[in-house]
Amino acid sequence: MKYSKRIMLLLAVDSFIVLCSVFISYLLRFEARIPEPFWDSMPYAMGGVWLVTCAVFYFSNLYRRVWKYASVGELVLIIRTTTVALGVNLILYAAVRASGMDIGIPLSVFLLSWMTTTIGIAGSRLLWRIVRGSQVKIQPHHKKALIVGAGDAGTLVAKELKHFPDTTLYPVAFIDDDPAKLYMEVGGLPVVGTRRDIPAVVKRLGIDTIVLALPSAAKSDTANVIKICKKTSASIKILPRVSDVIHGNVSISTIRDVNVEDLLGRDPVAVDLKGIAEYVTNKTVLITGAGGSIGSELSRQIAGFQPEKMLLLGHGENSIYAIENELKRKHPNLAYETVIADVQDRQRMVEVFDRYRPAVVFHAAAHKHVPLMERNPAEAIKNNVIGTKNVAQCANLFGVERFVLISTDKAVNPTSVMGTTKRIAEMIVQSLNRRSTTKFVAVRFGNVLGSRGSVIPIFKQQIREGGPVTVTHPEMVRYFMTIPEAVxxxxxAGAIAEGGETFVLDMGEPVKIAKLAHDLIRLSGLEPDRDIKVEYTGMRPGEKLYEELLTAEEGTAGTTHDRIFIGKPAVFSVKEFMAKLEKLERAAFNNYMPVEPEHLKAMLKDLVPTYQLAASDLEEAKNRQKAAEAVVNRLKLEVALGAEK
Incomplete structure (x- = not known):
């Protein structure tokens, strides 16, 4: 209905209610026996009260409300407007009597008409809401929903689910730990138990979906509730943010599936905004690998600290193009440059540093897939080792203030090429820090949920395809952290850096990969090994069962942040290290006589003695390298003899 027609209709209804209210007031005042003189004054009373009341209603925006969604706020508005109308009527009547005119309207009529008008207007709106917004009864297509949390968020969710026919969920009961609510009714739904009763309630009521309406609860508390819910066959959904309740944005659309992040039980990270702003704001910040999972999230978060300019450097044009478009949309005033470059190209790195003169560098560019790097060690060395060396040396050469290397827990007592190359990268920045004004630091953490190539997206894809979900070993354990939290x-860590540190992030409790797979299957509403098979494929080359965060010689020390620790720098000869590093670089880039992967691994072992390379691999590396050298020497001899002829 158009706005003008709607107002005319409401005015007509309200006019009828007001006129009837005045007549009823006379009947109440005189107990249904109205004396003759007051019949004559009644038209004046009706006209005056009607005119004033409708005028107040109009100018108080009473007709701008959508009465289908009327609640206590609308009732308060009705009472306020009828009270204002009563006051205006009494003032006008007093003015008329003061002028010498006595119409003969009893004062009690005004009070009674205020009461009856309020009841009539409020009743009409309530009736309209009942007619237009009557709750939908449970239908065959509905899934029964159990709402955990009978607070503000839970009642709002229940209200939406009950009154909107488009949703597939229908609330049947609440779960709440508050003893005052237990076995009571909230919003027409019974509170049938506490969190401990969830499995029994789901079974008794035939619940299909559990909705967690606990936006203000601690992450650890939410994780505990989810743990109980996983014992049932019901799917689990969650209302994520407390701000939804604060701003009144709770709706069906804010309910989402439970993610693995919710299972970790990790409270939000507290960030020292002032400390970060001091070293990032109004500075030129270079992010290598800016198109990757960590690099792109670094770009998003640093953009919020108003850098003077942000340099997004990456080798893949598509990923850099994607983060550029995102930042352009979300931060239209941000100054940035996109740089397509390979960190292995030293001359290109010199050009970038010379042109833009960054003050802060976050080095996130790296090859990180363990099995792939096992088969291609030369590429891991070129990117992770030589690439880091190029960027770090440029940072030293051009006087960068801070250099932050993104490392990994796989660098500790490494069993893989990838982990060993990242350990060498750490040693590079530590060696440079000893003789540079730049503050070189490394930040080491475990797996990040949702990053490219991580196990979670792979599991989700396997579940979508109907399985099986493949796990390498039933006892394999990993540390996990969300991408935004890690970044x-x-x-x-960059804010508290003094130079030379290896910062270790508190990753919480380690998680079994097999348990993670089972949890993901259950969160998808399926049963492990019944709907989706879990298969164990065996450990891949370079993998180990347990990751570590510190080497034995590093130890640990606390920082001003309760989630960040410092590993003491390892002691090693820089001169000897750099000599071995040069040999490794020549071997990796030797196109004339390609070095066997096993020999490269042996050279990595020489640089990082804690690299757990099997003795048989070392022996094979030596034998294959000798054979390769013999072939090359024979070819050289043949070429030389041919030239003489």
């Missing part, structure tokens, strides 16, 4: 701690 916040990386930026924070």
């Amino acid at each position: 916040q701690l990386v930026i924070q």
Whole structure:
């Protein structure tokens, strides 16, 4: 209905209610026996009260409300407007009597008409809401929903689910730990138990979906509730943010599936915004690998600290193009440059540093897939080792203030090429820090949920395809952290850096990969090994069952941040290290006589003695290298003899 027609209709209804209210007031005042003189004054009373009341209603925006969604706020508005109308009527009547005119309207009529008008207007709106917004009864297509949390968020969710026919969920009961609500009714739904009763309630009521409406609860508390819910066959959904309740944005659309992040039980990371702003704001910040999972999140978060300019450097044009478009949309005033470059190209790195003169560098560019790097060690060395060396040396040469290397827990007592190359990268920045004004630091953490190539997206894809979900070993354990959380701690570590540290992020409790797979299957509403098979494929080359965060010689020390620790720098000869590093670089880039992968691994072992390379691999590396050299020498001899002829 058009706005003008709607107002005319409401005015007509309200006019009828007001006129009837005045007549009823006379009947009440005189107990249904109205004396003759007051019949004559009644038209004046009706006209005056009607005119004033409708005028107040109009100018108080009473007709701008959508009465289908009327609640206590609308009732308060009705009472306020009828009270204002009563006051105006009494003032006008007093003015008329003061002028010498006595119409003969009893004062009690005004009070009674205020009461009856309020009841009539409020009743009409309530009736309209009942007619237009009557709750939908449970239908065959509905899934029964159990709402955990009978607070503000839970009642709002129940209200939406009950009154909107488009949703597939229908609330049947609440779960709440508050003893005052237990076995009571909230919003027409019974509170049938506490969190401990969830499995029994789901079974008794035939619940299909559990909705967690606990936006203000601690992450650890939410994780505990989810743990109980996983014992049932019901799917689990969650209302994520407390701000939804604060701003009144709770709706069906804010309910989402439970993610693995919710299972970790990790409270939000507290960030020292002032400390970060001091070293990032109004500075030129270079992010290598800016198109990757960590690099792109670094770009998003640093953009919020108003850098003077942000340099997004990456080798893949598509990923850099994607983060550029995102930043352009979300931060239209941000000054940035996109740089397509390979960190292995030293001359290109010199050009970038010379042109833009960054003050802060976050080095996130790296090859990180363990099995792939096992088969291609030369590429891991070129990117992770030589690339880091190029960028770090340029940072030293051009006087960068801070250099933050993104490392990994796989660098500790490494069993893989990838982990060993990242350990060498750490040693490069530590060696440079000893003789540079730049503050070189490394930040080491475990797996990040949702990053490219991480296990979670792979599991989700396997579940979508109907399985099986493949796990390498039933006892394999990993540390996990969300991408935004890891990046916040990386930026924070840069703020507290003094130079030379290896910062270790508190990853919480390690998680079994097999348990993670089972949890993901259950969160998808399926049963492991019944709907989706879990298969164990065996450990891949370079993998180990347990990751570590510190080497034995590093030890640990606390920082001003309760989630960041410092590993003491390892003691090693820089001169000897650099000599071995040069040999490794020549071997990796030797196109004339390609070095066997096993020999490269042996050279990595020489640089990082804690690299757990099997003795048989070392022996094979030596034998294959000798054979390769013999072939090359024979070819050289043949070429030389041919030239003489």
